[in-house]
Amino acid sequence: MIRLKNQILREAGMLARCIQSISDIKFREIKLQRGQFVFLTRICERPGINLIDLSNILKVDKATTTKAIQKLMEEDYVVKERDRSDKRMWHLFPSAKAKEIYPFIITEENRNIEICFKGFSPEEEQAVYSLLKRMRENIEQDWKELKFYKENNG
Missing domain, CATH: 1.10.10.10 (Winged helix-like DNA-binding domain superfamily/Winged helix DNA-binding domain)
Incomplete structure (x- = not known):
């Protein structure tokens, strides 16, 4: 499985x-x-x-x-x-x-x-933000490609 x-x-x-x-x-x-x-x-x-x-x-x-x-x-x-x-x-x-x-x-x-962010240090807050932003940037390219494909192929 x-x-x-x-x-x-x-x-x-x-x-x-x-x-x-x-x-x-x-x-x-x-x-x-x-x-x-x-x-x-x-x-x-x-x-x-x-x-x-x-x-x-x-x-x-x-x-x-x-x-x-x-x-x-x-x-x-x-x-x-x-x-x-x-x-x-x-x-x-x-x-x-x-x-x-x-x-x-x-x-x-x-x-x-x-x-x-209760209980998080300022450094942890910044780390969460930076990591999530990187994740979004990574997936965003795939999203753009799929969106472009959908718009041009129905």
Whole structure:
């Protein structure tokens, strides 16, 4: 029988799901549905970003981004503006409502970080960050190749 070489991705997945679940409960009161806060924070941090760049930053497909943006627009969190030179391109901006709740979202994100790193030294925190970043960079190339293949081969 083939055995899993390492539990790291399962641990990372469980960590992500715990944080997602906590965030979903916390952000329900501000009418943010499952995972929408990640889209909203990136738009607040990069006003004017387009759908393609947002999808690439978050490592999701364009359909997922489009659906999330539509819901954020319905809740008056995001404003979409057409590009002046390329009429096919849309830019995304945080609304006044989004700018108002952004500090609350980041405070919650910082709270999750503090809980995750409870008992860690600053050096351990930096090591975790560096190692996870390297792992992401390693897998990102494979993700880009698969994404390119899917986009060009249906």
